[in-house]
Amino acid sequence: MSRLFRALLVLLVVASCGGRDRSAPRELDNACAILTERSHYVSAFRAAKRNWGVEPHVLMAMIYQESKFIANNRTPHQYALGVIPIGRQSSAYGYAQALDSTWEEYQRAEGGFGARRDNIRDATDFMGWYMSQTVAETGIPMNDTRNQYLAYHEGRTGYLRGTYRSKSWLVRIAGEVGDRSVMYQQQLRNCRVARF
Secondary structure (H helix, E strand, C coil): CCHHHHHHHHHHHHHHHHCCCCCCCCCCCCHHHHHHHCCHHHHHHHHHHHHHCCCHHHHHHHHHHHHCCCCCCECCEEEECCCEEEEECCCCECCCCECHHHHHHHHHHHHCCCCCCCCHHHHHHHHHHHHHHHHHHHCCCCCCHHHHHHHHHHHHHHHHHCHHHHCHHHHHHHHHHHHHHHHHHHHHHCCCCCCC
8 A cells, every 4th residue: 555545544534533523413403313413422421410410401402502512613703894804702612612711721620731622521521510610609500501501601700790681682592591401301311322
């Protein structure tokens, strides 16, 4: 086998591995279908439950809202005068849409500097870590998806100050995240792929 052929073969294998999860699962309204299509998610959700006590349906609803399960999701670009790109709305990236500063805090505290926002296991661990701190600082129960989402979006300090109250769109979205969590929970009860 020629060196060039081997190099191309290795490149092809690496490229095919790197492309996993770069698009949304096909059936976003079906928790069992998501876990069937992306079976490696199951161990990530189990680990987050074991480490932080967060239920998979809660995480799944929040990930749906934040990234639609797209590993490398980013916020949109902003444009001056409608055409001149001036950067992204924020540094949010990955499944959890974690900001650079919050992700770095997590890496120092728990995840290590090899943790990546586009890795489902690292992202779910990050969310569990963040939510457990929310429980400690605000008293919001881990399974209160609506309020956990508000605190996740606004930050714990913003939540405690009630910044979400002036954002009717966010309160509506948080309600939808709560409803999706209930839907996913019901679906997971009958899912043979994943027993949590």
